[in-house]
Amino acid sequence: MGHVCSKPEISTTQTEEKQESSRSPSDDNMNTSSDFDGFIFPFEGDSDEVDISAIEDDYPDPRAVTTDKKLQFPDGVKLFDNWDPNTTSDDAINEEVVELLPVTQAELDSHSKNTPGPALNRFEDLISYLEKPARGKESRDDIMIRAILVWLCNQEVDKFKAEEGTKNTPKGFLSLLGQKRSNYTKFFTVLCRQANIKCVHIHGVCKTGKYQPEKRNAKDMTSRWNAVYLRNSWHIIHPFWVCRAVYGKQRGGWTMLEKSGKSSVKRQIANPGMAKNDFDEYFIMPDPKQFIYQCHPDDLNWQLIPKPISRDRFLDQAYILPPFWALGLTLLTENSCLLKAAGNAVTITLQGPKATANELNMDYELLLKDKGTNQKDENEMLEQNKIPRLVAKIRNGSEWNFNIQFPVEGIYKIVIKGAPEKRSMQRLCEFQIKCTARTQNCRLTPFNPGLIGFGPGLTSERAGLLLPSHRNGLVTTDRNKPTKLSFLLDSEMSKSMEVKTELVDSDETVQSSLVVTTIEKKELKITTTLVKEGDYGLKILTGTRKSRSDDQITMAVVCNYFVTTSHKFTYEKTNKRLARQNLLSYIENAGFAEIEKIKDGIERCKKEKIPDTDSDIENAERKLQVLLFRKDIHDAYMRRHLITTEKTIESLHKSQYERIFTESIRHLEEFASQLNSLEGFTQQLPDILHAVGEFNHTHVTNDQVANTLCALSVLFGDKQKEIETVDDLQAISREAKHKIAIQKDTGSSLKPENAQRALDIIKKYSYEETMRKNAAAAQIHKWVTDVISKLENKRPDQQNV
Incomplete structure (x- = not known):
């Protein structure tokens, strides 16, 4: 049985996993950036001296994509096996391609990477080489798209700067790219058309470069991408983002206020970063409904979605990045990149799939725009001893809520990151918040809850706290009103589990006397009563006692709750x-x-x-x-x-x-x-006892009833008896009932030879014939027949019992 700890000498530790690592192009997984701006999609600009038509005359008109794209995110728990949309393992391959290719995706990619140098002198030679694994295949065009992109992303364009720039050869075009006289979109268009694949290049704007939510200068956000025609539909390809990425870029003009729940004062220094080769799977045929959050074409038809959106709507909607979609997330609150606060807190809510949401961790960074507020207020707030904890990260089942308060007016930015358990955090989305009036009664979050946040999740589940009564990490209550929380406990872990609770107010003062914690019948019950208005944090810690005499137990926080009298439920009818x-x-x-x-x-x-x-x-x-x-x-x-x-x-x-x-x-x-x-014989004996008991005081008999009871008696080892009167029937019934009671308590002692004798008797009448005369006798008839069958086969047929 578990115990509730109350000893003050118990040491407490709160584990916080550091799940961040740097990304470099040489890593096996090149998409594990921890710095929220360390890896962004590069800005290519509008340089172009190559004159080719954006679309050819015989091409089909653009329309919403109606067929499934080749690269799909897996569903359910498999989503987390390879969750990162920018990563594909060398031995992974799409199922559709497996059926059609005699080679693995790794072998296909290796073939493209090892293109011989002379093939760069003529388009015909390059395409002929890349096409070798695809020849004769139904999905030839799909395979060629990947082969071209893998080849292109492995070309160091800067090494071709000294070559003659020309659009007539692959080497010449690489020189144009190195000299910034053309772009990847044009080159990809030429390569596809040389491979007899319909390809258009599209001009528009994207949320990268100098993009900021409050800026709308299209010249600073221009972008080009492609669409290829496969399986009777147009599909988006962004070759520049497939092939290139920027590392180490950081925008200046911002000051970090909080990172992972901890107060911080760190001014961001501008860094242009460095563009390097990469291979980003996501931008090979992304879902157009997701891609429209990053790029918007000048021609609305090339959005390839059922209901195209305007340029203004594109600029206004939330800034969402590919890992957001890979995790199957949904934005439940306002779909806007620029939120507003006027005396109120702001809440951003993300929802994950129910099947995998419990395995998901979330984190954030909160920044303040420099010179965006009164300098005196800003300086005072940024004093090390006055920096408030402004963000409450609250889990509610499959939802994550980020509640943000604002102590001074200004422009804030929150960057939300996430990943499955034990994976590196990635940027999911970011929002700017324009605060025109500071939050009324702005208060500290009671304490930093760490990576687990407020609310039960995978950590508490692993600790053995199951089926919480409150899945929402935000618990609202009234002063002096008891609030009851409970968990069912893992039945094995509860035997040695120790539990401790701590209630902390916004001044970080422990108020544990206001909490009563008990374990009853493998259920953890916690009752807390707040005697003052305000916000409190409830920590639940667990540990394992190695022996009864062991007083020093290392406890770890496995769940937090944000308990408050300030937030009220929405009014219900x-x-x-x-x-x-x-x-x-x-x-x-x-x-x-x-x-x-x-x-x-x-x-x-x-x-x-x-x-x-x-x-x-x-x-x-x-x-x-x-x-x-x-x-x-x-x-x-x-x-x-x-x-x-x-x-x-x-x-x-x-x-x-x-x-x-x-x-x-x-x-x-x-x-x-x-x-x-017991060979199944005892399973229905209580019912048979009842059926036999009906004949103890009967005054009616007939051949079917007498024959059935006789067979039952013989089955239990008696000699066959003649039943001529009601007294005979009652007597054999009482004897049978006694033997059945013994059988029920001691188990099977029935013998196959008695079963054979009983069979010779019982088969005189069928079950149906017996049923027409007496239902109780028919029940005995069926049981006797089943038992005989079991004994004859010497193996219970339990489906018949």
Whole structure:
């Protein structure tokens, strides 16, 4: 049994994983930048001396993409196996290509990288070499697109500067690129057309270069990209972003206020960075609905989406980067790159897929634009001892909420980063926030919650705290009103688990006397009562006691809650509020008797238009499932039925609640083994006892009833007896009932030779004939027949029991 710790001498540590690393072009994974501006998509500019048509006369008109693109992100947990859209392992290959190619993707890429030097003298020779792995294949054009891009990204264009610049040879075009007299888009267009692939080049603007949310000068954001025609649809390719990346670039004019929850004063120094070769998979046929967040064409038709958006809408919408889409995220709050605050806090909410959201970590950086506010206020705020913690990072199930407060007027920027567990953080999105009036009653976040943030997640789950009553890391309450939180515990870990809680106010003063923590029946219960208005942070720490005499236990924070009297629930109409309150009352201390009430309560909430994703409904559904499993376990013992028991065990193993029922599963498996050793004969004996008992006081007999009871008696080892009167029937019934009771308690002692004798008797009448005369006799008839079959085969056919 676990224990609740209250000893002050216990040491506490909060683990914070550093998941950041630098990115360099030589790394196996070249997309692990930790500096939010260390790797950005480069700005190519508009230099171009090559005159070729953007589109040819016989090309199909652009329209929304209707076919699936070749490169798709995997779904479910597989999303995290290769989550980074900019990375592909050497041995990975798209399933569609595997069926058509006798080579792996690694071999295809190696072929392109090892193009011989003489092939650069003529387009015909270059295309002929790159085409070798694709010849005769149905997906020839798809393969060629990749081959061309892999070849192009491996060309060091600066080495060709001294060559004659010309569009007539691959080497000459590389020279044009090195001399900045043309661009990758034009060269890719020429290469595709030389390979007989329809290709257009598109002009527009992009969110890179000198892009800032408040700037709208198109000249500073020009970009070119391509579309290729494959499988009856146009698909986007951005060859420059596929092949080149900028490292080490940093915009000046900003001061870091917070990084990963920690206060910081660090002025950003401008650095232009360095452009280097790269290979970015994402920009090979990206989803147009995602690509429109980064590039906007002058010709709206080339957006390739059902409802094209205007240039102004493009500039206004959120600045979202490819890893955001790779993680399957959705922006739930305002879709704008420039948010506004006037006396209020601002909340940004991202939602992940339910299947993988628990494995996702989020982090952030908060910056203030230099000279964007009153200098006196800014200087005072930036004093080391006065820098407030302005961002509360709160998890709510599959959602992450970033609540930001503003102590002075100015322009702020928040950069949100994320990654699956133990992966390097990447920029997901960033927002500028223009604050025209500081947040009223701006308060400190109670403490830095570290990487785990506020709210239960993977860390608490691994520590054995399961099925939290509150999935939302923000808990609102009233002063002097008890707030109850609970977790079901991993049944194995709870035996040695130690738990400690700390309540911290906004002055970082520990108020643990306001928290009561207990463990009852493998359930952790925490009750806190706030005696003053304000914001508090609740830390839950766990550790393992090696022995009962061990007083020094290393504890680690596994979950935090932000408990406050300041945030109030959004107003709900009376019907919704009552439905919610009833549901919550049903699930508190619920037992078997409340199962139907919980079901009805959930349905009532849904009828009142409370969404399925509501945390109270999700919590009730989990509570209901746990109760149903407990009832199944109870029924398995009561029925003593092997098949039922085995199905219950299988269901528990497959469920997300397996860790809660580890001990119950072990006991059930022992019980199933016992039932199996009894060859299944005891599984329905309680029912047979009842059926036989019906004849103890009967005053009616017939041949079918008499014959069935005679067969039952013989099966249990008696000699065959004549049943001529009601007294004979009652007597054999009493004897059979006694033998069945012994069989039920001691197990199987039935013999195959008795089964054969019983078979000769029972087959005189069929089950149907017996059923027409007496239902109880028919039940005995079926059981006797099943047992005889088992004994004859010497192997229980449990499906028939």
